[in-house]
Amino acid sequence: MRSKVLSICLLFTILMSAACTTQAAATPTEAPTEAPSSTPVEERTLTVMAAASLTESYTEIGALFESQNPGVTVTFNFAGTQALVEQLTQGAEADVFASANTKYMNAAVDAGLVAADTAQTFAYNKLVVIYPKDNPAGIAELKDLAKSGLKLDLADSSVPVGQYSLDFLDKAAADAAYGTAYKDAVLSNVVSYEENVKAVVTKVSLGEADAGIVYLTDVTADAAESVSKLDIPDELNTIATYPVAPLTASKNADLAQAFVNLVLSSEGQTILAKYGFVPATAQ
C-alpha cells in the first residue's frame, strides 16, 4: 500500500514538473516566431523588459522608436524588476533590460544576462511627500509630518520605496534641523504600512490619510488631480537609480543598442522628465 501511495506521489510530481518544463520551454520558442530571421528591410521585433514604474514613459519612447525605425515593432514586458530578472534567468528572450535599481542590474550582470560595463544610468527617481488637495492636516513643510494626530501612510519596508521612506527619516534624525524627536514623532503618526506604493497614492488621494511618501513618478497627471506634493530636499532624499542595457542574448543587437541610445538621447530624456523622472543628464 505504501509503495502504491509513493508511486502515485511520484507520478504526480513527474506530471507537475513536466507541465512546468513544457511551459518554460514554450515561452522562449514563442519569441523567435515573433522575430523572424532578420532580413534587413523586413519586419523586426524588439522586446524590452522594463520596470513597472516605466510603463508610461517607455511606451511613449517605444512609439518614438517605431516611428524612427520603419518596420520595427517594439513589444514591452512591464513588471516588477525582480520578476523581470527571474524571467530572464529562466530563459525569456528579450533585447533590452531596464531596471528600477542598480541592485537588480548588477544581478543581471552577475548572471551573464548583461555584459559588464554596458549598463548606463538613464534616470533617477526620488521620494516626495503627497497630501490631499484640500490638505486636511495643513501641511506646509516637512516638519508638519510630526504634527500630533496626523495620519501618515507609508509603504511597507519590504517594498523598496518603504525602505527609502525609513531612510529619509533616518537622515532627518541625523540632521540637526530635525533630530531624533522628529523621526519618532513622524513614525508615531503612521497609520498603515501599505504593501505597495500605489495603495499609498490611492489612500491619500481618497483623503483617508493626511499624507504619504511615494516616488515622484507616482504623482502622475491623474494623481495630481487629487493630491499635492511637497519636495524632500536631496540631502534627505534617497535617489533611486534606473539603469538600462542591451541583453547579451539579443538577436537584434543593433536595434537594442539603438533603443538604449534613444533612451539616453535628449528626446528620450525629455519624455522621461515629462513623467516625473529626474533625467540622467541633470545629475
Next chain:
Amino acid sequence: MKNSTAHHPKKDSQLWKLLSAPMLLFILIPILSLFLRTSPADVFQNLHDKQVTQAITLSLSSSLVSTSLTLLFGTPVAYRLATRRFRGYHLVDTIIDLPTVLPPSVAGVALLMAFGRNGLIGSFLADIGITIPFTFFAVVLAQMFIASPFYIKSATLGFSNIDKQLIQAAELDGASRWQIFRYIFIPLSSKALMSGSVMTWARALGEFGATIIFAGNFPGRTQTMPLAVYIGFEISMNVALTLSIILICFSFLTLVIVKGFLHARMETEEELISY
C-alpha cells in the same frame, strides 16, 4: 462505491480510488509541504516573535468581536428570513449572500466608500470626531462584512427547520413571541447557530483583502494574521510559515467542529422526518 452494480465491484472501486487520488494529493501536498518546511521547534520559537504574538492577539480579539456583533445583529435577520415571507424576501436573501461571492478587495473599497473619512457615512462621523479607517474597529467591520453571511445562512436554516406545530402549540398555550424565540427557536436550532458562529469566526480569522484596503496594515493595530503572512512572505519567511501553520490548524479544527455539529443535526433531521 461499496456495492456498485458493475460487474467487477472490486476492480471498479480500485479504479475510482486511483482516479480520485490526484485531486486529493493536489490539496494535501501543498499543506504538507508547509509543515515539512518548518519544524515544531521553529514554530514555537517564532511564537515569541513580537510580530507573531501581536498578529495572533489581534486576530483572535477582532474575530471574537466581529463574531459577537454578527450574532447580535445577524440573528434578527435570520429569524425574519426563516419565519416570514415578506415582500422583497428574495432581495434581502440575495443581499445577505452577496458578500460571500464578492471579491474581498471589492468589499474593502466599498467599506472605504461608506465609512471612509470622506465616505457616505464616514464624513458625518468625521464631523463628530470619529474616523474608522486604520483602526481596530475597521478590522472588525471588514470581518463582519465578509463573514456574517455564514452565520445568518446557517441560523436561517436552523430556524426554518423548527416544526411549525410546535410553535402553534406554544402560541395556544399563551407563550409570548419572545418566549417562543427564547425557549423554542434558540434551543432547537442551537447546533445550527453554533456551527454558523464557528464558520463566521473562521472566515473572519482568514479575512485579508477587505482588511488591508479598509483597515490598512499596522503591526499591533490592524495587522491580523493573514496580513502578517502576506507581508512576512516578503521579509520574514519564518513569520509567514509559523502563522500559516497556526491558521491551518485553526481552520482544520473549525471544520472538524462544524462537521461534527452538522452531522449531528442531519441525524436529528432524519429522526424528525421518520417521526
